Amino acid sequence: MGKGVLFGGGKPPKSASLMGNDEQHETYKLEQKERFYASRRRGGGGEDEEEEKTRARKRITKSIKRGAFTGLTLKGGVNVFAVLSRYLRGKTTREQLKAREAFEDAVKFSVFVGSFAGAYVTSDEVLAWKFGAEKTKRYRAFVSGVVASPSFLLAGAKPNYSLASYLSLKALVLMSRVGAKSENERVRSLFRVANWEHADVAVVTGSAVVILGCFILKPEAVRGAYGAFLDRHCGKTKRQVEALRELCFLPENDPEGKGEEMFREYCERTAIVLNKTGSLSAAKKDEMLRAIQRGGGGGGVKLPYSRDAVYRKFFMNDANPIEHFLAFVKDSWGTSFISHVPIYVFPAILLHREKLLKDPKLLGKLFAGIARSSLFLTVYCALAWQGPDVLGRLTKKVTPTTLVCGVPLAGAATFIEKKYRRGELATYCLDKSLESVVISMLSWGYIPKSWKDKRLDVLLFAFAAGTICMCYDRKRESFRSNYLNVFDFILGNRGHSRHKIRHVGSYEILFQPPSVVDLDALLLDNNTNTNDASFADNKKSAVKSRLSEGKGIAN
Numbered sequence: 001m002g003k004g005v006l007f008g009g010g011k012p013p014k015s016a017s018l019m020g021n022d023e024q025h026e027t028y029k030l031e032q033k034e035r036f037y038a039s040r041r042r043g044g045g046g047e048d049e050e051e052e053k054t055r056a057r058k059r060i061t062k063s064i065k066r067g068a069f070t071g072l073t074l075k076g077g078v079n080v081f082a083v084l085s086r087y088l089r090g091k092t093t094r095e096q097l098k099a100r101e102a103f104e105d106a107v108k109f110s111v112f113v114g115s116f117a118g119a120y121v122t123s124d125e126v127l128a129w130k131f132g133a134e135k136t137k138r139y140r141a142f143v144s145g146v147v148a149s150p151s152f153l154l155a156g157a158k159p160n161y162s163l164a165s166y167l168s169l170k171a172l173v174l175m176s177r178v179g180a181k182s183e184n185e186r187v188r189s190l191f192r193v194a195n196w197e198h199a200d201v202a203v204v205t206g207s208a209v210v211i212l213g214c215f216i217l218k219p220e221a222v223r224g225a226y227g228a229f230l231d232r233h234c235g236k237t238k239r240q241v242e243a244l245r246e247l248c249f250l251p252e253n254d255p256e257g258k259g260e261e262m263f264r265e266y267c268e269r270t271a272i273v274l275n276k277t278g279s280l281s282a283a284k285k286d287e288m289l290r291a292i293q294r295g296g297g298g299g300g301v302k303l304p305y306s307r308d309a310v311y312r313k314f315f316m317n318d319a320n321p322i323e324h325f326l327a328f329v330k331d332s333w334g335t336s337f338i339s340h341v342p343i344y345v346f347p348a349i350l351l352h353r354e355k356l357l358k359d360p361k362l363l364g365k366l367f368a369g370i371a372r373s374s375l376f377l378t379v380y381c382a383l384a385w386q387g388p389d390v391l392g393r394l395t396k397k398v399t400p401t402t403l404v405c406g407v408p409l410a411g412a413a414t415f416i417e418k419k420y421r422r423g424e425l426a427t428y429c430l431d432k433s434l435e436s437v438v439i440s441m442l443s444w445g446y447i448p449k450s451w452k453d454k455r456l457d458v459l460l461f462a463f464a465a466g467t468i469c470m471c472y473d474r475k476r477e478s479f480r481s482n483y484l485n486v487f488d489f490i491l492g493n494r495g496h497s498r499h500k501i502r503h504v505g506s507y508e509i510l511f512q513p514p515s516v517v518d519l520d521a522l523l524l525d526n527n528t529n530t531n532d533a534s535f536a537d538n539k540k541s542a543v544k545s546r547l548s549e550g551k552g553i554a555n
Contacts (some may be wrong), residue, residue, distance in 0.1 A: 010086060010340060016275060018378075036118060040545055044217065048197040054502050055127075056125045059121055059125065059492040060118055060121050060122050060125065062492055063118055063120070063490055063491055064114045064115075064494050065114070065116065065317060066489055066490045067113040067114040067115075067116065067117030067490045068110045068113060068114030068115060069110075069114075069336040069477065070105055070113065070486070070489075071106075071109045071110035071111075071112065071113030072109075072110035072466035073346060073349075074109075074112070074346055074347065074433065074507060075105065075106045075109040075110065076106035076347035077342060077345075077349070078342045078343070078346060079102035079103070079105055079106050080102070080518060081341070081342040081346075082342075083086075083098070083099050085338070086098070086540065089301060101246060104282075108154065108155060108156060108265040109155060110270065111154050112150065112151055112152065112155040112334060113490075114347070115154055116148045116149075116151040116152075116411050116465070117149035117490050117491060119144075119147060119148035119150075119151055120144045120147070120148040120491060121491055122144060123143065123144035123147040123148060123364040124140060124141070125142045127140045127144065127426050128140065132378065137474075138474070139470075140467060141469045141470045141471075141472065141473035141474065142466040142467070142470040143466070143467075144469060145462075145465035145467075145468065145469030145470065146462045146465065146466040147372075148465060149459065149461050149462035149465045149466070152164070152458050152462075152465075153455070153461040158255070158453075158466050159453065159455055159457045160457050161430070161438070161454070161456075161457045161460070162224075162226075163457075163459075163461075164457040164458070164460035164461040164464065165431050165434060165435065165460060166427070166431040167426065167461060167464035167465070167468070168460050168462075168463055168464045169427050169430060169431050170427060170468065171468050171471075172467075173423070173469040174236075174467065174468060174473075174475075174478045174479070175191075175428060175467060176191045176206075176407040177191075177195075177475075177478040178471065178475050178478050179191035180192065180195045180354055182263070186463060191368075192210075193243055200251055200414065200419075200423050200425065200426035201411060201412075201414045201422060202408060202411075203426035203427075203429065204414045204422070204425055204426050204429050205408045205410075205411025205412075205414070205425070206408070206411075206431040206433075206551075207429035207432065208384065208407050208408045208410045208411050208429070209210040209404055209407065209408055209433075210433035210436050210437060211230075211429065211432055211436060212351065212384050212407040212410065212435050213400075213403065213404045213407060214436045214440065215230050215234070215241075216244055216245055216247060216248070216435075217361070217400055217403065217404075218244060218255035219241075219245075220439070220443065221398075221436040221437075221439040221440045221443070222432075222436055223439075224539055226432060230340075231338070232335065232339070233332065233335065233336060233378075233381055234381055235313060235331065235332050235381055235382070235385070236279070236385075237277055237278075237279050238272060238276065239274060239277050239279065240279050240314065240315055243270045243273070243274065243314060243315075244311075244315060244403075245515065246270075246313075247266065247270075247307065247310065247311065247314075247398050248264055248398060248399055248400050249400070250263060250307075252307075252397070260303075263303065263307070264292055267288055267292060267303065267305070267310060268288070268292050270284065270287075271284075271285045271288040271289060271314075274314060277416065278377035279314075280313075280314065284317075284318060285514075286433075288305075288313065291305065293305055293339045304390075306396045307392070307396065307398040308389070308392030308393055308395075308396055308398055309398065310398070311388065311392050312389060313400050313468060315385065316385065316389060319388070321386055321389060324382075324384050324385070324386070325383075328381070328385070329378050329379065329382055331377075331383065331396065332378045332382070333374055333375065333378045336374040336375075336377045336378045337370060337371065337374040339374075339376050339377075340370045340373050340377075341370060344366055344369055344370050344373075345366070348362070348366055356509055366439050371420070371503060372416065372417065372418070373417065375416055376413050376414070376416040376417050377505075378412075379413040380410045380411075380413040380414075381417060382411070383409045383410045383412060383413055384407045384409065384410035386409060387405075387406030387408065387409035387410065388402055388403045388406035388407065390406060390409070390543070391404070391405055391406045408420070414426075472484070472487050
């Protein structure tokens with residue numbers, strides 16, 4: 001780890017391991033701050049000044065190296081796994097494997113993270129040196145984050161609103177946590193809704209309306225890596241998804257009286273196509289064709305199947321809800337498990353390295369985390385198909401309305417995940433739903449298309465970077481111990497002496513387009529020693545006492 005928190009060098013106090021995480025961090029910052037002040041009071045020259053400059057240079061160099069290493073490990077590992085997956089699926093040509101694109105993507109992300117870390121630390125050190133650490137402590141982290149934000153341009157030549165909007169939402173979440181603990185009653189009441197116990201489940205449920213509704217009815221609004229992810233895990237073929245979209249928009253009461261004829265033609269055509277693609281058995285296809293023939297092909301004769309019955313035949317294999325649910329989970333859980341491996345394993349390797357092989361408990365927690373998140377995704381998709389079926393049985397219809405009102409049932413799967421993981425899912429699903437809304441508004445002309453290529457994503461990222469860095473420096477408790485250790489490692493703070501990985505994956509690694517990944521894949525949990533709280537309080541009080549008396553700790 002880096003030598004100094006922000007202000008001074010030297011090794012951490014020997015008592016650090018006995019102190020609570022927050023107390024340890026604050027006490028150590030006070031000690032290093034006093035070292036810095038003592039050096040300035042002695043004239044800021046000679047050996048002390050040179051030592052301070054050397055410390056700052058080392059911190060900047062280490063932050064660049066560690067940032068680049070972290071970015072390359074995360075993004076590179078995920079991309080290598082993606083290339084291997086494509087190879088195992090039988091894709092062997094250079095265009096199919098996309099190995100070169102994966103390599104360039106990892107390098108760009110590594111450069112981006114390293115540049116951001118270096119720019120942030122440099123700005124932090126310069127502001128503290130030129131204008132005084134104590135005078136600038138309230139705003140220095142925010143300004144440094146904003147100053148470092150142009151490094152976002154290195155993540156890719158095209159605008160990347162996906163990552164920028166996600167980080168902006170993360171910044172708003174941190175602000176809500178700070179606001180919920182404000183001394184001002186009005187501020188607390190403003191953020192009270194955001195801290196409701198099941199707000200995360202409500203957000204995931206509401207986002208399903210947009211995400212899954214667009215996936216079926218307006219697929220161009222859910223595209224890129226995220227669209228490919230849904231294609232892979234929805235449990236149905238692309239032809240089935242297209243057939244469902246056609247069924248939803250099929251008119252029931254055509255002005256010319258051709259609604260029933262169009263429905264019959266749809267059933268005949270779809271039965272033949274799904275049979276050829278392996279989605280419908282030959283027996284069920286023949287059953288559908290015989291029903292059409294018994295109708296005589298006349299426009300006035302109705303099929304013996306309602307539209308909700310056709311939905312079950314074509315998309316649920318004519319099974320009852322329980323049978324379809326169990327079959328879906330059985331067939332899809334393995335695919336979901338494999339997809340979750342990289343977003344759990346690579347952060348674990350980065351943090352634990354050889355410990356991962358020596359400690360069986362870590363491997364057990366890693367496997368449990370992958371299994372839990374895999375089950376969530378599988379159940380989420382299974383319930384998304386059950387919802388429209390339930391409404392179809394009640395209304396005997398399959399329309400865009402019944403589809404959109406049925407898919408939110410998928411949100412109930414969120415309860416499978418642990419509480420802290422639900423917040424991650426809620427933030428990500430909200431981000432993706434907003435992205436789909438913006439894309440739809442662009443296609444409808446509500447947003448000028450000229451805005452599409454403007455780098456407004458950098459402005460969003462600047463807000464996110466400034467806010468997150470300010471909370472990291474001034475309101476560390478707002479992170480709930482999520483990625484404090486990762487920030488400490490990259491930005492040069494000492495961080496906590498005792499910690500363990502919180503085995504939580506991060507979907508955005510898989511969903512984001514090239515050069516996009518979020519460091520929430522490294523969610524950590526600190527092991528605070530509460531038994532030594534009195535010792536930490538005494539230590540902290542002693543440090544503050546010496547500062548108030550004008551005595552230098554370093555002296």
